[in-house]
Amino acid sequence: MSEQEVNTDNQETQRQKYSDKEAARIFDQEFMPHVNSMYNFAYRLTFDEDDAKDLVQDTYLKAFRFINSFEQGTNAKAWLFRILKNSFINEFRKKSKQPAKVDYNEVESYYNSDDIDENITTDLRVETVQHMIGDEITSALNGIPVDFRTVIILSDLEGFTYEEMSKILDIPIGTVRSRLHRARNMLKDKLAVYAKEMGYNK
Amino acid sequence: MDERRFSEIVQLVLDNEADEESRAIFEEKIRTCVKSCGSFEKEKSLRETIKQKLFDHKKDIPNDLAASIKKSINL
Numbered sequence: 578m579s580e581q582e583v584n585t586d587n588q589e590t591q592r593q594k595y596s597d598k599e600a601a602r603i604f605d606q607e608f609m610p611h612v613n614s615m616y617n618f619a620y621r622l623t624f625d626e627d628d629a630k631d632l633v634q635d636t637y638l639k640a641f642r643f644i645n646s647f648e649q650g651t652n653a654k655a656w657l658f659r660i661l662k663n664s665f666i667n668e669f670r671k672k673s674k675q676p677a678k679v680d681y682n683e684v685e686s687y688y689n690s691d692d693i694d695e696n697i698t699t700d701l702r703v704e705t706v707q708h709m710i711g712d713e714i715t716s717a718l719n720g721i722p723v724d725f726r727t728v729i730i731l732s733d734l735e736g737f738t739y740e741e742m743s744k745i746l747d748i749p750i751g752t753v754r755s756r757l758h759r760a761r762n763m764l765k766d767k768l769a770v771y772a773k774e775m776g777y778n779k
Numbered sequence: 780m781d782e783r784r785f786s787e788i789v790q791l792v793l794d795n796e797a798d799e800e801s802r803a804i805f806e807e808k809i810r811t812c813v814k815s816c817g818s819f820e821k822e823k824s825l826r827e828t829i830k831q832k833l834f835d836h837k838k839d840i841p842n843d844l845a846a847s848i849k850k851s852i853n854l
Contacts, residue, residue, distance in 0.1 A: 601854055604852070604854060605849075605854060609845060609848070609849070612840065612844065612845050612848065613840050616838065616840045616841075616844060617837050617838050617840075620838045626838075626841070629838075630841055630844055633844065633848070634844070634847065634848055634851065637848045637851075637852070638848075638851060638852065641852045701825065703821060703824040703825055703828060706825060706828045706829060706832075707828055709832065710832070711832045711833065711835050711836030712836065714829055714832045714833055714836065715833060715836050718833065732794065733826070733829070733830045733833065734830070734833055734834060734837075738795075738796070739794070739796050754787075754790075754791070754796070757790065757794075758786075758787055758790050761790070761826075764829070765825065768829075
């Protein structure tokens with residue numbers, strides 16, 4: 578784990594020098610309140626309770642180790658999510674129990690092509706989604722590639738802005754915007770297929 | 780403006796990320812086009828429904844996780 582993993586690439590970090598007491602207070606009051614969100618994010622990335630727990634514990638240990646890179650008054654939640662995301666990519670994904678991932682660049686290129694939206698989500702009705710249960714929606718979300726799933730989680734479940742997501746994911750805001758748009762279409766496409774299979778549209 | 784472009788602007792509006800220009804285009808479009816207004820309302824409802832169902836389906840955090848984290852750094 579390098580310090581770069583906790584800071585944004587374009588951020589010239591001003592290192593702090595917290596006393597042990599200050600560090601403990603920051604950790605307890607600014608970091609720990611996000612443990613629930615962190616665990617849910619980890620679980621939606623790993624699909625495994627034990628793996629999610631390990632990932633969150635690992636993230637908090639790193640956050641404490643590099644606490645002098647965190648500036649009080651800045652967005653602690655975004656900082657923690659960035660560490661978790663990097664831990665997942667750099668260390669956890671390698672030993673993940675999941676099957677091989679789809680190359681999201683290929684998927685993104687495909688979904689960025691001009692004609693793809695024409696066939697998508699045309700028959701997904703609000704009433705159909707209202708009849709679905711949380712398990713079914715979650716399964717659809719879990720069925721899209723992780724980098725697309727991630728932007729939906731960060732935006733719709735955790736309420737991050739495009740700018741915050743850009744810093745968490747190390748991608749330009751324009752890419753956040755386009756990836757989120759594609760991701761939502763992919764999710765609706767999955768839901769439409771599922772609804773058809775389950776006869777929700779009848 | 781084609782449907783694809785309007786769809787992109789709708790996403791920005793719903794995310795509270797639309798700039799003034801996009802917002803002006805959006806407002807003009809839904810004021811003058813019934814179909815676009817319907818598309819926006821549908822997208823808004825879909826978004827809210829999906830979000831709510833995902834939110835309600837959050838995983839409960841393990842009871843010992845917070846304590847275990849604090850213990851591991853001697854807090």
